[in-house]
Amino acid sequence: MMTFLTNLVSGISLGSVYAIIALGYTMVYGIAKMLNFAHGDVIMVGAYISFCTTSYLALPAWVSVIFAIVVCTALGVVIEGLAYKPLRQAGSLAVLITAIGVSYFLQNAAQLIWTSNTKVFTSVVGSGSIKLFNGQLTITVAALVTVAACIIIMVALTLFTTTTKMGKAMRACSEDKGAAQLMGINVNRTISMTFAIGSALAAIAGVLLCSSYNTLIPTTGAMPGIKAFTAAVFGGIGSIPGALLGGILLGIIEVFTNSYLSSELSLAIVFGVLIVVLLVRPSGLLGKYVPEKV
Amino acid sequence: MKKKNLAALLLAGAMCFGLLAGCSSSADSTNPPASDPGSQATQPAETGDVGGTGEGVTIKIGGIGPLTGPNAQYGIATRQGAEIAIEEINALGGIQFELNSQDDEANGEKGVNAYNNLMDWGMQILYGCTTSGSCAAVAAESYNDRVFQLTPSASSTTVTDGHDNVFQLCFTDPNQGKTAANFISEHKLATKVAVIYNNSDDYSTGIYQGFKEAAEGLGLEIVSTTTFPEDTTTDFSAQITDAYNKGAEMIFLPIYYTPASNILIQASQKGYEFSYFGCDGLDGILTLEGFDTSLAENVYVLTPFDTTSDAAKSFIEKYKAATGTEPNQFAADGYDCMYALYEACKKANITDGMGYAEVCEALIAVFTDSGFSVDGLTGSGMQWGTNGEVAKDPLIVQIVNGAYVNQ
Numbered sequence: 001m002m003t004f005l006t007n008l009v010s011g012i013s014l015g016s017v018y019a020i021i022a023l024g025y026t027m028v029y030g031i032a033k034m035l036n037f038a039h040g041d042v043i044m045v046g047a048y049i050s051f052c053t054t055s056y057l058a059l060p061a062w063v064s065v066i067f068a069i070v071v072c073t074a075l076g077v078v079i080e081g082l083a084y085k086p087l088r089q090a091g092s093l094a095v096l097i098t099a100i101g102v103s104y105f106l107q108n109a110a111q112l113i114w115t116s117n118t119k120v121f122t123s124v125v126g127s128g129s130i131k132l133f134n135g136q137l138t139i140t141v142a143a144l145v146t147v148a149a150c151i152i153i154m155v156a157l158t159l160f161t162t163t164t165k166m167g168k169a170m171r172a173c174s175e176d177k178g179a180a181q182l183m184g185i186n187v188n189r190t191i192s193m194t195f196a197i198g199s200a201l202a203a204i205a206g207v208l209l210c211s212s213y214n215t216l217i218p219t220t221g222a223m224p225g226i227k228a229f230t231a232a233v234f235g236g237i238g239s240i241p242g243a244l245l246g247g248i249l250l251g252i253i254e255v256f257t258n259s260y261l262s263s264e265l266s267l268a269i270v271f272g273v274l275i276v277v278l279l280v281r282p283s284g285l286l287g288k289y290v291p292e293k294v
Numbered sequence: 295m296k297k298k299n300l301a302a303l304l305l306a307g308a309m310c311f312g313l314l315a316g317c318s319s320s321a322d323s324t325n326p327p328a329s330d331p332g333s334q335a336t337q338p339a340e341t342g343d344v345g346g347t348g349e350g351v352t353i354k355i356g357g358i359g360p361l362t363g364p365n366a367q368y369g370i371a372t373r374q375g376a377e378i379a380i381e382e383i384n385a386l387g388g389i390q391f392e393l394n395s396q397d398d399e400a401n402g403e404k405g406v407n408a409y410n411n412l413m414d415w416g417m418q419i420l421y422g423c424t425t426s427g428s429c430a431a432v433a434a435e436s437y438n439d440r441v442f443q444l445t446p447s448a449s450s451t452t453v454t455d456g457h458d459n460v461f462q463l464c465f466t467d468p469n470q471g472k473t474a475a476n477f478i479s480e481h482k483l484a485t486k487v488a489v490i491y492n493n494s495d496d497y498s499t500g501i502y503q504g505f506k507e508a509a510e511g512l513g514l515e516i517v518s519t520t521t522f523p524e525d526t527t528t529d530f531s532a533q534i535t536d537a538y539n540k541g542a543e544m545i546f547l548p549i550y551y552t553p554a555s556n557i558l559i560q561a562s563q564k565g566y567e568f569s570y571f572g573c574d575g576l577d578g579i580l581t582l583e584g585f586d587t588s589l590a591e592n593v594y595v596l597t598p599f600d601t602t603s604d605a606a607k608s609f610i611e612k613y614k615a616a617t618g619t620e621p622n623q624f625a626a627d628g629y630d631c632m633y634a635l636y637e638a639c640k641k642a643n644i645t646d647g648m649g650y651a652e653v654c655e656a657l658i659a660v661f662t663d664s665g666f667s668v669d670g671l672t673g674s675g676m677q678w679g680t681n682g683e684v685a686k687d688p689l690i691v692q693i694v695n696g697a698y699v700n701q
Contacts, residue, residue: 010532115362118364119582120586121584122586128563129565131565138566140563213528213529214556214559214560223526255531255532258529263521267523
């Protein structure tokens with residue numbers, strides 16, 4: 001029973017990281033209708049920035065988080081402006097390939113700057129843990145902070161998209177870009193804003209990911225990025241609560257497979273879930289089904 | 295519209311170019327730049343080659359190991375150790391060595407590419423590979439071509455099995471596992487042991503099997519056996535929780551230091567207290583950037599490198615002067631490899647005019663000769679059997695105050 005609870009906690013914590021990353025995918029997809037495969041690598045950049053700020057500049061952890069958010073936000077906006085904006089009218093395949101190119105570019109740039117040697121990331125929230133039931137159930141502080149951050153981000157983002165002007169503009173763009181433009185919404189600015197928010201979330205995800213799983217290499221963001229993309233599709237791409245649900249379910253599935261079946265199968269099962277969901281519910285668990293008119 | 299398409303094409307082109315540029319520059323970094331202190335060792339050999347054709351012979355040695363990637367620490371250490379030995383050997387006069395080190399990123403495919411490059415270069419003896427997986431792939435090629443191969447650290451039996459041209463300087467994986475089990479039971483370090491190993495890796499699996507067999511006979515109880523699929527795995531919560539819930543006192547880690555560092559950190563975050571026993575793959579954990587070495591306090595590591603001897607002290611000094619870091623056992627393995635080759639080349643009268651196949655047969659005869667033994671940093675009286683395995687005693691150290699202490 002305690003093993004079950006321990007695994008559940010690990011799963012929810014891992015899933016929360018996936019959910020935060022999945023938000024970045026889902027928002028960008030919802031508004032720009034593109035898959036930003038470089039998103040996972042922005043996570044890696046965020047983690048490296050935080051690592052460098054604490055290790056080389058000896059600044060406190062919270063400063064490093066803010067610094068990582070600022071750098072990643074700028075990076076996201078620059079990537080969007082340089083790589084994706086000129087392709088706004090191009091086919092979706094061109095944008096997809098560009099995104100993959102940006103992803104490799106970031107990985108190789110990181111390898112040049114920080115070398116490929118593993119760096120051990122020190123948790124920004126300390127390494128403590130809370131023991132429950134006479135020490136039978138242990139919850140790390142990093143896990144608690146991750147789940148809390150995920151919930152706060154979800155609530156804040158929901159409020160942002162429903163109450164603020166910019167949030168409403170985003171939803172308008174995701175409904176119909178042309179109509180939004182006719183209504184006086186600056187679509188380009190809205191898309192840049194989306195990338196900025198998505199990349200800021202990526203920075204937070206990077207720091208949280210590395211606080212729980214401590215090694216940092218230039219490909220750190222690649223696998224979590226792909227899994228979070230799976231989570232976004234699982235929950236229904238374009239939907240914010242879908243990203244949360246998809247992320248947490250995926251995290252739980254992964255940890256449980258790891259624990260009860262085998263560690264080799266965990267990836268196969270995670271991606272197996274994606275295939276099954278796409279077969280049964282092509283729009284994901286909470287996604288809207290939009291029939292395409294021919 | 296046309297203009298936009300053109301712009302899109304250009305941009306996509308620029309991206310691809312960026313991608314290629316990234317690749318090529320990472321490939322460049324595999325060949326150490328001239329400023330790298332490690333590459334200096336090869337320079338005297340090269341100039342000696344040009345300047346004094348009359349004196350002595352220059353033997354071309356090809357080296358393969360991971361110089362970049364997650365296992366780079368091992369490959370760089372074996373290269374560096376070898377270069378220090380070569381500098382000493384070349385200073386003696388007589389036989390001169392020239393080492394050409396290639397990067398395989400611990401990957402078999404890249405290892406074979408590196409091997410082909412070295413064959414084009416005119417390699418006479420192959421020194422490598424550093425890691426078992428890549429070494430097994432390269433050994434198949436070198437066996438077919440008849441190139442003599444001495445690996446500093448590829449400890450899997452798959453490297454030497456059926457390859458009479460391949461010799462190891464380190465002891466084999468099953469042997470490490472058995473030694474570890476014997477030590478744990480002899481010193482009563484634990485009765486309930488958990489094992490976490492990488493089941494996609496020959497090295498890790500080999501040690502585990504040797505350990506398991508020996509443990510059964512010694513009354514050591516393996517309460518939890520969990521695996522992970524690759525060295526980049528970062529989440530060990532399931533494995534650690536399993537070990538804890540089954541009451542393990544000690545975790546046996548026949549794995550490399552990167553995943554091991556994650557296990558140490560995550561167990562400490564969860565507040566679980568285990569003692570740990572690692573094999574030579576753990577060597578390097580103390581120099582991992584950002585790693586809190588206090589977490590590795592009291593960890594046992596099986597290593598053949600006795601740092602207390604005079605020869606070792608002189609080696610450590612030279613290594614530190616060249617790199618600014620402490621040498622680990624991989625560096626010592628590399629150093630010993632060069633001396634083993636030096637002794638063997640002297641005995642077999644190898645000259646620079648000999649082709650690799652001729653060198654191979656001559657060296658095999660010397661290495662398997664019962665009268666041939668080498669004293670080195672990683673053991674004295676090292677001898678080799680026809681199966682390519684070395685006979686020497688392993689040493690067990692414990693990490694105390696961030697340094698190895700002999701047990």
